[in-house]
Amino acid sequence: MAAFIVNGRRTTLDVEADMPLLWALRDELALVGTKFGCGAGLCGACTVVIDGEAVRSCQTPVGAVEGKTVLTIEGLGESGLHAVQKAWIEADAPQCGYCQSGQIMAAFALLAGNPNPTDADIDDGMTNICRCGTYPRMRAAIHRAAALIKT
Amino acid sequence: MTIALSRRAFVRAGLTAAGGLAVAALVPGFAAAAIASGEPWGSDAAFGPEVGPFVVVGPDNSITLRIAKAEMGQGVLTALAMILAEELMCDASKVRVEYASAHRNLVDGNVYQSMGTGGSSSVRRSRVFLQQAGASARERLIAAAAAQWGAAAEACVASGGVVRHEASGRAATYGELAGAAARITLPTEPAIKTPDRFALIGSPLKRFDTPLKATGAARFGIDVKLPGMAYAAVANCPVFGGRLRSCDASKVTARRGVLAVLPVTNGVAVAADNFWRAKEALAALPIDWDFGPAASTDSAQFRAEYRAALDGPLADGGGHGDIAAALASPGKRVEALYEVPYLAHAPMEPLNATAHWTADRIDVWMGTQFPEQAIQLAAQAGGVDPAKVTVHNCYLGGGFGRRAVNDELTQAVEISKALGRPAKVVWTREEDIRSDRYRPQAALRMRAALNGDGAPAGFEFTTAVGSITRSLGWGKVENGVERQAVEGLANCPYRAGALKVLVNLRNTHVPVMFWRSVGSSQNAFALESFIDEVAHAAGRDPVEYRRALLADRPDFLAVLDALAERSGWGKPLPKDVGRGIAIHESFGTIVGEVAEVSVRSGEVKVERVVACVDCGHLVNPLTAAMQIESAVLYGLTAALFGEITIRDGRVEQGNFDSYPIARMADAPRIETHFVLSGGDKWGGLGEPGTPPIAPAIANAIFALTGKRIRALPLKNAALGA
Numbered sequence: 001m002a003a004f005i006v007n008g009r010r011t012t013l014d015v016e017a018d019m020p021l022l023w024a025l026r027d028e029l030a031l032v033g034t035k036f037g038c039g040a041g042l043c044g045a046c047t048v049v050i051d052g053e054a055v056r057s058c059q060t061p062v063g064a065v066e067g068k069t070v071l072t073i074e075g076l077g078e079s080g081l082h083a084v085q086k087a088w089i090e091a092d093a094p095q096c097g098y099c100q101s102g103q104i105m106a107a108f109a110l111l112a113g114n115p116n117p118t119d120a121d122i123d124d125g126m127t128n129i130c131r132c133g134t135y136p137r138m139r140a141a142i143h144r145a146a147a148l149i150k151t
Numbered sequence: 152m153t154i155a156l157s158r159r160a161f162v163r164a165g166l167t168a169a170g171g172l173a174v175a176a177l178v179p180g181f182a183a184a185a186i187a188s189g190e191p192w193g194s195d196a197a198f199g200p201e202v203g204p205f206v207v208v209g210p211d212n213s214i215t216l217r218i219a220k221a222e223m224g225q226g227v228l229t230a231l232a233m234i235l236a237e238e239l240m241c242d243a244s245k246v247r248v249e250y251a252s253a254h255r256n257l258v259d260g261n262v263y264q265s266m267g268t269g270g271s272s273s274v275r276r277s278r279v280f281l282q283q284a285g286a287s288a289r290e291r292l293i294a295a296a297a298a299q300w301g302a303a304a305e306a307c308v309a310s311g312g313v314v315r316h317e318a319s320g321r322a323a324t325y326g327e328l329a330g331a332a333a334r335i336t337l338p339t340e341p342a343i344k345t346p347d348r349f350a351l352i353g354s355p356l357k358r359f360d361t362p363l364k365a366t367g368a369a370r371f372g373i374d375v376k377l378p379g380m381a382y383a384a385v386a387n388c389p390v391f392g393g394r395l396r397s398c399d400a401s402k403v404t405a406r407r408g409v410l411a412v413l414p415v416t417n418g419v420a421v422a423a424d425n426f427w428r429a430k431e432a433l434a435a436l437p438i439d440w441d442f443g444p445a446a447s448t449d450s451a452q453f454r455a456e457y458r459a460a461l462d463g464p465l466a467d468g469g470g471h472g473d474i475a476a477a478l479a480s481p482g483k484r485v486e487a488l489y490e491v492p493y494l495a496h497a498p499m500e501p502l503n504a505t506a507h508w509t510a511d512r513i514d515v516w517m518g519t520q521f522p523e524q525a526i527q528l529a530a531q532a533g534g535v536d537p538a539k540v541t542v543h544n545c546y547l548g549g550g551f552g553r554r555a556v557n558d559e560l561t562q563a564v565e566i567s568k569a570l571g572r573p574a575k576v577v578w579t580r581e582e583d584i585r586s587d588r589y590r591p592q593a594a595l596r597m598r599a600a601l602n603g604d605g606a607p608a609g610f611e612f613t614t615a616v617g618s619i620t621r622s623l624g625w626g627k628v629e630n631g632v633e634r635q636a637v638e639g640l641a642n643c644p645y646r647a648g649a650l651k652v653l654v655n656l657r658n659t660h661v662p663v664m665f666w667r668s669v670g671s672s673q674n675a676f677a678l679e680s681f682i683d684e685v686a687h688a689a690g691r692d693p694v695e696y697r698r699a700l701l702a703d704r705p706d707f708l709a710v711l712d713a714l715a716e717r718s719g720w721g722k723p724l725p726k727d728v729g730r731g732i733a734i735h736e737s738f739g740t741i742v743g744e745v746a747e748v749s750v751r752s753g754e755v756k757v758e759r760v761v762a763c764v765d766c767g768h769l770v771n772p773l774t775a776a777m778q779i780e781s782a783v784l785y786g787l788t789a790a791l792f793g794e795i796t797i798r799d800g801r802v803e804q805g806n807f808d809s810y811p812i813a814r815m816a817d818a819p820r821i822e823t824h825f826v827l828s829g830g831d832k833w834g835g836l837g838e839p840g841t842p843p844i845a846p847a848i849a850n851a852i853f854a855l856t857g858k859r860i861r862a863l864p865l866k867n868a869a870l871g872a
Contacts, residue, residue, distance in 0.1 A: 015425075016407065023427035027382065032374035033367020035548070037499050038580040039430075042807040045499060073367035081366070088365040092357060092773060095781055096224030097364030098371060098499040098548030123816035129807060131499045131549045132224045133784020135818035137777070 002062040006031065007075025017063030021055075022046045024062045025072060033073035033101045037129070044128030047102035048072050054109035073101035076108060084108045087145035088138075095132035103128050107142050116146055186247050187228055187359035189368040192516075192543035193217055193249035200329035202291050204251070204262040205235060205284040212326030214241050214312065217251040219263035220273040221520055222360060223547035223554070224781065225837045226774030227273045229358045233770055234278055237351045238285030238344060241312040241325065248359055253522035254541045268520040269555050269665060271738035271835020274770050278833060282343040288332070290341045295331035296323050346768055346829065355773040360546070372517035372545045373503045377573040380505065381410050383566050384429040385559075385576055386438060387418040387586040390800035391660045393443040395419050403432040412436065413569050415562040416532070417586070422566055426577055445660035446800040453659055453797065454490065457594035460615035461488075465653040466631025468614070469641035472649025477609025483601040485688045489677040490862040493795035494590035494666055495802075495810060500548020501583040504563040507573040512539040513564060518547035520554040528557055532564035551785065552665035556588060556623065581805040589795055590666030591617030592659075595677040602648075605689030607700070609649035612640045616673070617663040618656040631656060635665075639674035639735060639842065644707050645682060645700035661797060667785050668841040671737040675842030676790075676849070676863065679733035683850045684859065693732055693850065694720050706828055710734060710743045710763045713826045718745035718761040727751055728758060729855025733843035740766040740834030744783065744843040746819070748851035753870045757787055757819040757848055762840060764825050767832025772825065775836050779823040782840025788813040790845035794864050 003012045006029065015024055020039075025031040025048070034057060037045030041059035048057045049071040076082045081089070084107050094100045103126070110117060110125040117125065122139055130138070199209045207215040216235045220227045228248045236243035256263040264280060289309050296314040297304040300321050307316050315322045325332075346352070363369040388394055398419050400412035408428035412421050419438060423429035478484075504517040506529065513533045519525045522542045530537040547554055559576050566574040578586065593616035600608040620626055620633045632654045641652045666672060686696035694715050701707040711734055714720070724730060727749050734743035747759040762779050769775050792811040796803045804810040849860035852870070860868055 019425075019427050023425060026374075027376075027425045027427070030376060032370075032376070035371075035499070036373065036426075036501065036577070038807050040580070040806050040808070043499070043580075043812075077366050085365045089357075089361050092361060092777065094224075094358075094361055094364035095226075095777060096499065096547060096549045097360065097369050098546075100364050101367045104365065126815040129499065129812045129814060131497060131551075131785070131812060133781045133787075133813070133818065134777075135784065135813075135815045136780055136821055139815065139818075 002066055004065045004067060005069045007070070007072060007078060013062065015062055018061045021048070021057040021060045021062055021065055021070070025057060031072050031074050035098055035101060037099065043099070044106060045099045045102045047105045047128060049105050049109050052109070052112060054106045073105060076104065082108065083148040084111065084145045087141040087148055091137045091141035091144055093134050093137040093141045095134055099128060099130045103130065103138055107138070107145065111142070111146055111149060115149060117142060186244065187363060188249060189363050189370050191222065191250050191546060193252050195252045195254045195541055200333045202288040202329055202332045203284055204255070205281065206239060206288040208325045208329035210326060212312065212324045213247055214245070214325060215247045215249060218248050219251040219256070219266045219277065221250070221268040221518065221544055221547055221550070223268065223518070223520065223550035225273070225778055226358050226771060227268070228360055229356055230274055230770045230774055231277065231281060232359065233351050233356055234274070234281040235285040237349060238282050239289050240309040243351055243356060250544050253526055253544070256523065257526060258538050266522050267555065268550065269552060271837040271839060275739060275833040275835055279343065283340065286341045286343050287337065290337055291332040291335040292325055292328045294335045294337065295328045299323070299331065352770050353768070353772070356771055358774060369546045371500050371548045372505065373500055373548070373577060375505045375516040375545065375575065377505065377507060380573040380575055381422040381566065381570055382424065382426040382429050383420045383422040383574055383576045384426065384433040385415060385418055385420045385562055385578060385582060386433055387582055388440055388442070389585065390442040390446050391662055392445050394441050396439040396441045398439065399437040403436050406432045411570060413566060415565045417558065420562060420566055420576065422570060422574060430579060442800060448659065448800050449798045450796040453592055457490070457592060457615045457657065458488070460655040460657045461594055461596045461613050463655065465613060465655055468632050468637040468652035468654040470649065470651040472609065474609050474611050474649040474651035477600045477649040478598065478611060480600050480608050482603055482608060483688060485599040485601065485685050487597050487681055487684055487861055489595045489597065489680060491593050491673040491676060492793070492863065493592045493661060494789055494793045495584045495587045495795050495804070496551045496553035496666055497584060497810060497812065498549025498551060498553055501578045501580055502553070502559040503575065503577040504557060504560040505573060505575040506560065506563040506567040508533045508564055508567040511535070512541070514541050514543065515560060516543045516545060517557065517560060518545045518554055519557050520547070520550045521557070525557050525560055528560050529564050532561040533568050551667045553587065555665060558586070580807070584804055584806065584810055585802040588622065588662040588664035590672055591619065591663040593673045595673065597677055597681040599681070599685050601685070601689060605691060607645065607647035607685065610643060610645070610647045611651045611653070612643070612678070613653040614640065614674070615655040615657055617658045619663050619665065621656065621658055622663045628656060635670040638670040639678060639737060642736065643678060644704050644736065645697070646703060660800065667782065668737055668838040671735060671842040672786070672789070675733065675735040676845045679735060679843065679846030680849050680861070683731070683846070683853065697734065706765060707734060707741055709828065710741045710765050710826050713824060714743040714745055714761065714763040717763060717822065717824050720745065727855070729851040731847045731850025731852070731854055733846035733850060735842040737839045737842055738835030739832065740764060740836065740839035742779070742839045742843050744847045746844065746847035746851045748848055748855065750852065750855055750870050755791060755852065755865055755870065756817070759820045760822070760844065762821065762823045764823065764840070765828050766825070766834035766836055767828055767830065769825060769827065775825065776823045778836045779840040780821045782838060783821055783844050784813055784818060786841040786844035787817070787848070790848050790863055791817070791865050
């Protein structure tokens, strides 16, 4: 049994405490915007934000989320597109799109901690894999989102 | 997401109730997103007045275009809709797009022609018939209006989704005309527009699928959830060609959620009520494999075998002139051996498929590059007539060739049939990497004989490489040569007194297949590295030497000259940065790339890439540029890190720690310039950006360090600390 808040909603799940949050979100809560990419914390496709921090949900047991607040891609744009999503659309970042939920959540957390990231900050802060190689456009989108957030 | 099981019935019912399109994605704050649905698969049947199989006009005046290719990141939903809209004369940004039905293509006389997505062919091979489909639909709408108004068709004009008769001032929307237009037979089909009359094609249009992908609303195969669905994890036999001997199911069947342990093609599956439970149970399952005859092979042995295979037996892969005389001539000789490893595709979405088998039909949800073949695979696995199979194609979380053969689908159908309920198979990343069908390993021996002035008297290129044709069992290899083995070599653009390509197709037990840019991925590395070597042997600048050898290829010269200018070839660079060039034609498109590469403390970093591209014409410059950027990064990953190795018959790599992919910090600045020659040329775009990047990087490293890279990946090269 685990109780936590997902996208503003109190959620109780009767699952094993060691089930990774990723699979609880996808298979139990049908929040499939968060993706499975590697299952080993290597690619970041499963990135969600827990209490403000970008976290790889495939390496986060549900038991460790007890009482915490989880934000997924579905929650980010719930009441209108977030600045990061707007910037992503303006910059035409996605290609196949599979990793993009995780990338956007990672960018959201990066900008929350550093409203004006340099290219070097983006290199350090954005470690998720994109097999389509959308990095140059994601970099531009992060700079754009930083500007949008300030206005 | 829960999908109604009989979606066909649902769509039809939805039609009756709503009188229009049943599926639309709602993305808050971005109304235009309704043009592409999160669930892109179309229905098998018409669901409104159909003005030809590609175009449906709803009573609400909506226009739906059916796209007979799969969206795997290349922007095909948008580009093909632009082609249809160019002729249909409607606002491309207001049309709705969905996938055409592969089931319908099968049972309705191949109305969508080839639905396979690959070979950088979606635009160039379907443009003419898509233009025709749009033009024919337009003329039917005009004819319907003309008949209604008693006017001549020639006096009516279609534009912006409306047909107008200027003389009388009458106008009707496509929606009002669609029913009548569907019954029109034209005496002759209209001629399609020539490029000089394009109004839409060639101008950038934002991708229809971007909002869906920025909000998590795009549905990939892995996201599908059906009522009562089982989740299955699969262990494929770790050695290709081996088989399951037995497993002790009793060790895991009591675990929470586990439904069944069952043998499947190539291995064994555990089904459970949640994927993680299935995966964990599979990890705890004692499995006894018969590894088969390849269990003692390894990469060192393969490397030696491919090298030895260069000495024959060799088949004739094409060429011209007298190579023996050229090689016997007295001038300078240059010879080099290049080697490349197996490569995995590693799409971000691991392979998966969901099947719902019943005795008289099968429904499949997955991302496939080849839905016609998926129908056949499902039918075969489930013992059902192919005409009773429907493939609901989803967004593809990357394809790169891998999703052209759907090994995972066979397993999903087997499991659904055995359990009598819908089943979703997901391969873990480890299964995805270890059970791939790989870019072939190869060795290439390149020889040049030079005249006194440094011009080539002859080139002899010998390749020892795995046969894709044999590995897939698709057709037969004729005379020891297949196109994939020699592409990029047999059509070498550089002028030489003689050219000879020799081939030894040699397969190991490791399956091989199409990997983004196929044979050009290794052949361009060898040829463009070798030309660089030859230029240096002749004491010439790499660009100037190429220019001399391309004197009778104005198409190459235009790209080369643009590239030299845009990249600032010859201009000074910081002391720890080198510059390298490569140019290559594949899939009908010439791409030249200059890479600026730094080596600091032995670490290679590609700082900047300038790409010049001649694909003849462009449909959507935005997605075209994105494809070049993507192809560069895909090839860069392979050049720097990509390597699948074999030990005890099995793939050693399993996840992104052992099979690294370029990340943000590895990504160069990429500048793409189109140098369009127009005319009749329509080249592909998904793949041609990949082949030049590895040799451009290797040549830059030579320019900087004097070390010639003749084996990939670069991570294995000692570049000093």
